[in-house]
Amino acid sequence: MSMRRYVTxxxxxxxxxxxxxxxxxxYHHGALRAALIDxxxxxxxxxxxxxxxxxxxxxxxxxxxxAAYRHFADRDALLTEVARRxxxxxxxxxxxxxxxxxxxxxxxxxxxxxxxGFALSRPGLFRTAFGALPATEPDPDAAxxxxxxxxxxxxxxxxxxxxxxxxRVRPGAEIAAWSAVHGLASLLxxxxxxxxxxxxxxxxxxxxxxxxxxxxxDGTPEPATAQRG
Numbered sequence: 001m002s003m004r005r006y007v008t009x010x011x012x013x014x015x016x017x018x019x020x021x022x023x024x025x026x027y028h029h030g031a032l033r034a035a036l037i038d039x040x041x042x043x044x045x046x047x048x049x050x051x052x053x054x055x056x057x058x059x060x061x062x063x064x065x066x067a068a069y070r071h072f073a074d075r076d077a078l079l080t081e082v083a084r085r086x087x088x089x090x091x092x093x094x095x096x097x098x099x100x101x102x103x104x105x106x107x108x109x110x111x112x113x114x115x116x117g118f119a120l121s122r123p124g125l126f127r128t129a130f131g132a133l134p135a136t137e138p139d140p141d142a143a144x145x146x147x148x149x150x151x152x153x154x155x156x157x158x159x160x161x162x163x164x165x166x167x168r169v170r171p172g173a174e175i176a177a178w179s180a181v182h183g184l185a186s187l188l189x190x191x192x193x194x195x196x197x198x199x200x201x202x203x204x205x206x207x208x209x210x211x212x213x214x215x216x217x218d219g220t221p222e223p224a225t226a227q228r229g
Contacts, residue, residue, distance in 0.1 A: 033071040035061045040082035041125070048124045049131035052079050079131065084139060086129035088146035093118045095151065104159040105216055111155050112181045112208045115148070119185035120200070126185065152177060156215075164216045173215055180211050 039060035043051040054075050058068035072078040097114040101107040119126040129148075144150045156173050159165040165173065184207045187193045193203055 032061070032063065032067065036063075036068055036071060036078065037081050037085060040078055041085050044082055044086060044128040045122060045124045048127040049079060049083070051124075052082050052128065054078055079128075083128055083131055084142060084146075086125040087139065087148055088142065089122070089125055090115070090118050090129055091146045091148045091151055094148055095145065098151070098155065104155070104162045104164055105212065107155050108159060108177070108212065108216065109208055111152055112177070112211060113204065115181045116185045116188070116204055119189060120195075123189050126189070130182075149174060149178070159216060166217065169215060177211050177215065180207050183207075 036057055039057045040052045043053075043056060043060060052075070054068050054072065055065050057078060058065045061068075068078075072081075094111055094114040097110040097117075098107045101110040139147050139149070142150075144154075152174050156165060156170065156177070160167060160170050184193075184203060188195050188200060188203070193199065
């Protein structure tokens, strides 16, 4: 076994070792934490949150198990950061779809479509995104642009400002919309619903249509009430 400690004024590496006697990659102090999160994200993408284990993450990053513990006290601490990154990836997908929508109604539709599309195309990250952080609460440490919950809230606020969402319905509207799309995504991933392309399209249209009709005004004027004399 070989061991190397590399220290300069601006660079502090972790103790790196290789059971075969080969020196592994050195990291700038602080870059190792980012490398461990990247490794955890890659493992989560392949196999979901169960694959995010400190020993395997350290091996993937090319450092010792003890080096990983210098940055994360335990697996839960690492999984929390990986989950935050997974949610940021989902948020980026949502922002991209929303940016192509032309009005608040279309943006709400795009939000749900992006959410379900991400779940089906990247199931490992989707499961990880909600494996360590509450699904219906904003992440206090995340930038608004990286938090799917806040993005949904912004879309609903825009709908209210445009007169499409009744202010009386606005409180808790995120819970209703989120529950609908998350439930559909989970049913499709778990095999409880048919996942053929045609059946997915039908299910998405049904659920998002229900969300749209349940939350947004359809533009039909309310009937006049009779005046009592």
